[in-house]
Amino acid sequence: MRRVAVVVFPGSNCDADTLDAARAAGSDAYYVWHRDTDLRQADAVILPGGFSYGDYLRSGAIARFSPVMQAVTAHARAGGAVLGICNGFQILCEAGLLPGALMRNARLKFLSRPVRIRVEAIDTPFTRGYERGEELTVPIAHGDGRFVADSETAALLEAGGQVVWRYTLDNPNGSTNDIAGVCNAGRNVVGIMPHPERRNARVLGGDDGARVFFSLEARNATQHAGDMRAVDGRHLRV
């Protein structure tokens, strides 16, 4: 059982769903308030979606200076697993823990609907439970979801296999190279614009996002999808 810290910023609104999804995967998940400076021996940290600080100035720009971010940065620098979902992804980019930035959607509209994404990298702590090339349906809910990086950075991301998820059927926000999620060079810090925690059970329309959280519970870094079996709709570790 992994200890998973879900950071709550003023304006986070996917914190409860994220906590539930981590617990449903068997993790010992708990909240950490943004003013806390102690992650309480977390194995993994998740920055959830929402609108931290009202998205003032730029999405994630103010949250990155929250006291907790020093601890998150130290955890990341030590190789600890960090996942940013939606607003959490924006915060990780603003904090410089992930490359690039997230800008206003190309067609300006706030988009809240399911999208199709392809898993491009399975050697991260949050994608170990997937097959490479597998396609998923997960919802997006963002106004500032257009991932941008200069051409040099984008080329490095592609060459280094740091694109973790890519939009397939259509690119909803105009992101560079259809990117939906990336990881850092160390592969321990991961960001994703869609919301896997909103699609982790059949009652929610599907469970394509569940393995993001089950991946954390895989016993070691070399474990692959075959080590997790779905039995009666529940994923078991073997």
Next chain:
Amino acid sequence: MSAFKVEIRVMPRASLLDPQGQAVQHALHALGFRDVGGVRAGKHLVVELQAANREEAAARARAMCDRLLANPVTEDYHVAVETA
């Protein structure tokens, strides 16, 4: 120490798509302003601060831009100091 007012302009980098500017441009065209060739939308911030002189005020404002007010990946900024 004197009081300074610093006007800071933060603009999306020219090489990046600026959908907000494009939307404003389309609206201007719809209103008959056919002569509009391009619009870019950014932010304007006014910061009041105490500094020894104009140079120090400008240096402080640039440090604020580098750390918080502008995103180095997507935005450029311009600082203009006025005496308050």
